[in-house]
Amino acid sequence: MTRGATWRAKRISGRTLLYAVALLWAFISLFPIYWTVTTSFKTAVDVTQGHLIPWIDYQPDWRGWRSLGLSPDTIGATSTVREEFLLRFENSIVASVGASLLAVAIGSLAAYGLSRFRYKFGPWRNKDISFWFLSQLILPPVVLAMPFLVLYKELALLDTRIGLILVYALMVLPIVIWIMRDQFATIPIELEEAARVDGATVWQAFLRIVLPLALPGMVAAFILSVVLCWNEYFFAALLTSTDAKTLPVMVASQTGSQGINWWSMAALSTAAIAPLAVIGIFLERYIIRGLTAGAVK
Numbered sequence: 001m002t003r004g005a006t007w008r009a010k011r012i013s014g015r016t017l018l019y020a021v022a023l024l025w026a027f028i029s030l031f032p033i034y035w036t037v038t039t040s041f042k043t044a045v046d047v048t049q050g051h052l053i054p055w056i057d058y059q060p061d062w063r064g065w066r067s068l069g070l071s072p073d074t075i076g077a078t079s080t081v082r083e084e085f086l087l088r089f090e091n092s093i094v095a096s097v098g099a100s101l102l103a104v105a106i107g108s109l110a111a112y113g114l115s116r117f118r119y120k121f122g123p124w125r126n127k128d129i130s131f132w133f134l135s136q137l138i139l140p141p142v143v144l145a146m147p148f149l150v151l152y153k154e155l156a157l158l159d160t161r162i163g164l165i166l167v168y169a170l171m172v173l174p175i176v177i178w179i180m181r182d183q184f185a186t187i188p189i190e191l192e193e194a195a196r197v198d199g200a201t202v203w204q205a206f207l208r209i210v211l212p213l214a215l216p217g218m219v220a221a222f223i224l225s226v227v228l229c230w231n232e233y234f235f236a237a238l239l240t241s242t243d244a245k246t247l248p249v250m251v252a253s254q255t256g257s258q259g260i261n262w263w264s265m266a267a268l269s270t271a272a273i274a275p276l277a278v279i280g281i282f283l284e285r286y287i288i289r290g291l292t293a294g295a296v297k
Contacts, residue, residue: 033273039266040064047262064263070271085250085268092230092246092272094161099168100225104218106169107176112206114177115184116192130181133174141171141234152239159241167235172225179224183217184210219286227276247272 039047041060051057062071069079110133113119114126121129148167149158157163187210195205211218233248240249251272254265280287 036266036269036273039262040270042263042266044263064267067261067264068267068271070267085271088245088247088250089271091161091164091244092248095164095168095236095244095246096226096229098161098165099172099229100222102165102169103172103176103225104180104222107173107221108180108211108214108218110173111177111180112184112210115181116189130177133177136174145238148235148239158239159244161244163239164236164244164246167239168229168232171232171235172228175228176221176225179221180214180217183214187213216286219283220288223279223283223287226279230272230276 035052038052038054038060041054041062041064042051042058043061043063046058046061054060062073065071066074067081068085069075069077069082070085074082114130119126119129124132152158152163155163157166191209191213192205195209196202200208231248232246233252236244236246236249237252240246247268251265251268254261254268
C-alpha cells in the first residue's frame with residue numbers, strides 16, 4: 001500500500017470514528033426527549049414494563065393527553081385541567097419573554113459600558129466588574145430563598161407575574177452581559193468615532209451604528225434567556241402558589257395517591273418542550289452567530 005493510500009485510509013477511519021461518536025452523542029442527547037414523547041402515549045402497564053418502541057412493544061394510547069383534555073376526543077369538550085394548563089402555559093410565556101426582554105435591555109447597556117469605557121471603583125476595574133457579574137451564577141438559588149420571600153412579601157409580589165419577571169431577569173442578567181460584552185468587543189470602535197465626528201451623540205451612535213451590528217448577539221442572548229427562564233423551577237415553586245404558577249411547577253405536581261402519573265407528566269413535558277424545540281430549529285443560525293461572535297478577533 002502506497003503512502004497516499006495509507007493516508008486516505010487513516011483519513012476515512014478517522015472520519016468514520018468521528019461520525020460514530022457524533023451519532024452516539026446525538027442518541028444520548030435525544031433519547032430522553034424520545035422517551036418523554038413516547039411515554040405520553042403509554043398506559044400504566046407499558047410504563048412499568050419499560051416498553052420503548054410504539055406499535056412494536058406497545059399500542060399507543062391517548063391516556064396522557066386525555067388527562068390534560070388535549071386528546072382528539074376531549075379537545076372540544078370543557079376541561080378544567082386544560083384551562084389550568086393553558087393558564088400555566090401563558091404564565092411561562094409572559095414570565096420568560098418579559099424577563100428576557102428586560103435582561104437583554106439592561107444587560108446590553110451594561111455590556112456596552114464595560115466594552116467601551118474604563119471604570120474604577122476602588123480597586124475594581126472593568127475585568128473585576130465583569131467577573132463579579134459572572135460570579136453571581138455560582139451562588140446557589142436556595143441561599144436567596146429566605147431574602148426573596150421576605151422581600152416579596154413586603155412588596156406584595158408573591159404569586160404575581162411581575163415578581164417572576166423581576167427574579168428571572170436577575171437570574172439571566174449575568175449571561176446576557178457575558179454574551180453582549182463579547183459581541184460589542186468585535187465591533188470596531190472606529191465606526192462610532194466616525195459617527196461622532198459626523199455629529200452623532202453617544203446614544204445616537206449606539207442606537208444607529210452599534211445596535212444593528214450587535215443584533216445577532218442580542219437574539220442569541222434573548223433565546224438563551226427564554227430557555228433558562230422557561231425551565232426554571234425553584235423560584236417558580238417558591239414565590240408562587242396559584243395565579244402565577246408556571247409549567248415546570250405543574251409538571252412536578254403530577255402525583256397522586258397511586259404514585260406518579262408518568263403519562264400525564266410526559267404529556268405536559270412534551271407540551272413544554274415543543275416551543276423550545278421550534279425556537280431552536282428556526283433560530284439556530286442566530287444562536288450560533290451570537291455565541292461565536294467573540295471567538296475570532
